[in-house]
Amino acid sequence: MRCFILTFGVLSLLCLPFVAESQQDHKSKHSVDVAAASGAEKMSVYPSMPGPGKKVPVGNEYYLIYGFDKKPKLGTVIIKVEVFTTEGKKDTSLEVKADAGMPSMRGAHDSGDRPFKLSNKGDYLLPISIVMPGDWEIRLTVLKEGKVIFRGSHQFDV
Numbered sequence: 001m002r003c004f005i006l007t008f009g010v011l012s013l014l015c016l017p018f019v020a021e022s023q024q025d026h027k028s029k030h031s032v033d034v035a036a037a038s039g040a041e042k043m044s045v046y047p048s049m050p051g052p053g054k055k056v057p058v059g060n061e062y063y064l065i066y067g068f069d070k071k072p073k074l075g076t077v078i079i080k081v082e083v084f085t086t087e088g089k090k091d092t093s094l095e096v097k098a099d100a101g102m103p104s105m106r107g108a109h110d111s112g113d114r115p116f117k118l119s120n121k122g123d124y125l126l127p128i129s130i131v132m133p134g135d136w137e138i139r140l141t142v143l144k145e146g147k148v149i150f151r152g153s154h155q156f157d158v
Ligand SMILES: [Cu+2]
Pocket: 102, 105, 108, 109, 132, 134
């Protein structure tokens, strides 16, 4: 019996580090899960872009200029994006998407990524809905042949 207790004691001592380790492992996994859940698909980083009307570099081969059809206010606002090659030639071969929402109310009004439509003039256009006053953000994604080559954001107040 004493032998059994001794063996059991040694065994549990041996097991302790493993238990501690697996608990820690579980904890760290859990915190990652929480971050992933609250971040949802917002894992990507959207660096702040230069303001509307300014040149925004897109990789090494392009730049874009974005703007709104009017000063953003409640209702529908159209985002316009023009893409140029670094030589200044208008380009319509890329795919442009945008998500719009309120950073202070993550998830409340986010539109999700939606594709711009090309106009006859070769402008990329996308209407967004501004549903309440406050801080808003648009997040642009540019793809070339299905691959993301640019992400950028613009914050504004309504
Ligand atoms: Cu809101």
